[in-house]
Amino acid sequence: MTAKRAPATEARLRLNRERVLRTAIRLADEGGIERLTMRKLGEELGVEAMSLYNHVSNKEDLLNGMIDAVFGEIELPSHGDDWKTAMRKRSVSVRDMLSRHPWANGLMDSGTNPGPATLRHHDRVLGTFRNGGFSIAMTAHAFAALDSYIYGFARQEKGLPFDGGEQAAATAQTMLAHLPVDEYPYLVELMAKHVLQRGYDYSNEFTFGLDLVLDGLERARDSGQADA
Amino acid sequence: MTAKRAPATEARLRLNRERVLRTAIRLADEGGIERLTMRKLGEELGVEAMSLYNHVSNKEDLLNGMIDAVFGEIELPSHGDDWKTAMRKRSVSVRDMLSRHPWANGLMDSGTNPGPATLRHHDRVLGTFRNGGFSIAMTAHAFAALDSYIYGFARQEKGLPFDGGEQAAATAQTMLAHLPVDEYPYLVELMAKHVLQRGYDYSNEFTFGLDLVLDGLERARDSGQADA
DNA sequence: TGGACAAGCTTACAACGTACATGTAGCCTA
DNA sequence: TAGGCTACATGTACGTTGTAAGCTTGTCCA
Structure with a gap:
């Protein structure tokens, strides 16, 4: 068993930061961020929890690393397109990333120092x-708006009781049944005549607001009201 | 010590759900949501942690109660105003609430069932x-957008390294010094020529985007493109 | 051959949410 | 006035979390 370059008794592959981050992201995707514990992550990698600390300095560092990694997945605005289509594409890409990694949205506010991909x-x-x-x-305004x-939409989407889709309609149905019609008439109206209609999907609302914002930005740029 | 109606050796006031919620909100405001533990909350109320469970069924219930309580602080859109000013006022009120209770924004996505104030x-x-x-x-679109x-703005504001204000300028200053100019030219430009200018305050961006969205909604309503 | 060094393991601890059993104060009924 | 019911507070305990500290081991260079 003292073989120098033996085929590694169990072909145990070395840990490294990237492998740790990738596995952590997968775990968070599958089971939600609250199920991502150092012990479980270690287990998943065939390693004790404490071994992870050779590659991340603590859990916050791990989370920051994960954030930067998923930022790297976003399609950068292309130089070839005009600003509006470029921003539209990257906005959709951000949204896609956030639905692949729903935990990321809630984590970014704690991330004080952005990584290189984020920057x-x-x-x-x-x-x-x-x-x-x-x-x-105006660039500052546009960026903020x-x-x-985008991030607000993803946030709303996660929190909504009705997600759209088949089984969500059932949820909305029972919710509707429990809502006092006379107390919340407009909520009831929206649920009954819109949310419960066949084919409703909240996620479709995204492009409406996106175009609204982009058009508004274009108008603001052209009227140039905000040089202050 | 067996006095029947003695002035209660220490004038101990009884716990109740509202007092628990109010104190929890104060603790979260002061020290952040992660410092709100059942033990600390009990201590603050002069009571053991387990006593709280007579008034909230578990921590999630506590958090949901807090959310609904702060929702109750939001100024409802007034029937007297036209829709746009009414929505503008309530939007500002939501934002004010979120800066009083920054923890609330991150909590609402976990809140599956909304309370009465929220509804x-x-x-x-x-x-x-x-x-x-x-x-x-169009109402569904407008609500979503x-x-x-609003919630996205609050989220961004919390995550930004530069908050605006005096001491934040220093933060931005050092951050700028560490940024490689040739790698992030536009970030550097924005920081140097905008963020670090006297009087810059990110929170001022809020009304720009708010009016952009409201104006966009008005236009969308009038063109009525989205009855689908 | 030896010894340094990086990387993984073992053990341990404090803080967390909360189950469960016990105590107790105050009101209702007899 | 006595007895007991109910609501609420306490005490103790358990499992899970992040991570500090020290130990072991595999690998590589002198």
Whole structure:
């Protein structure tokens, strides 16, 4: 058993930061962020929990690393497109990332220091606005407005009792049955005449708001009201 | 010590759900949601942790109760105003609530079942749109777009390394010093020429996006493109 | 051959949510 | 006035969490 370069009794592959992060992301995707514990992550990697600390300095570092990794999945705004289509594509890409990794949205506020992928992403977004003819001040406005909408939408989507889809209709149905019609008439109306209609899917609302914001930004840029 | 109606050796006031919730909210406001533990909450109320379970069924119930309580703080859209000013006022009120209780934003996605204050609030918002001439489908769009923006903005604000204000400028300063200019030119530009300018405050961005969304909604309502 | 060093393991601890059993104060009925 | 019911507070305990500290071991260079 003292073989120098033996085929590693069990072909045990070495741990490294990337493997730790990738596995952590998978666990969080599958079972939710609250099920991601150091022990479970270790187990998944065939290793004791404490061994992970050779590759991440603590759990916060792990979470920050995960955030930066999923930021790297977002499609950067392309230089080839005009600013509006470029931003539209990357916005949809952000949203896709957030539905692949729903835990990411709730984590980013705790992430004080952004990683390199995050910084690169933001830089490219800002650059797209600047090259699209936005002043610096208007770029700041645009960035704030657009990303607020995108992340806010993902947040809402997660919190809503009705997700759209088949089995969610049942949820809405029972919820509707328990709602006092005279106390919440408009909620009841919306549920009955809209949410419960065949084919309703809340996620379809995304592009409506996205275009609304993008069009609004274009108008604001052109009227140039906000150089202050 | 067997006095029947003695002035209660220590004037100990009885616990009740409202007092528990109010104290929990204060603790979360002061020290962040992660410092709110059952033991600390009990201590703050002069009571053992387990006593709390006579008034909340578990920690999740406590958190849900807190959410509904702060929802009750939001100014409902007034029937007197036209839809746009009414929604503008309530949007600002939501934002104010979220800066008083920053923890609330991160908690609402886990809150599966909304409380009465939450339901009433949503009902009034929907009603304001309906009475403002929005179709049912457009009301759904409007609700999704507007609230996504509001909650998303609060979320962004919390996560940003630069908050605006005096001491935050210093943070931005050092951050700027560590950023490689050639790698993140637009980030550097924004920081140097905008964020670090005297009087910059990210929170001022809120009304820009708010008006952008409200104006966009008005336009969408009038063109009535979305009855589908 | 030896010894340094990185990486994994073992043990341990404090803080958390909360189950369960026990105590007790105050009101209702007899 | 006595007895007992109910609501609420306590005490103790367990399993799970993140992680500090020290130990062991496999690998590589001198």
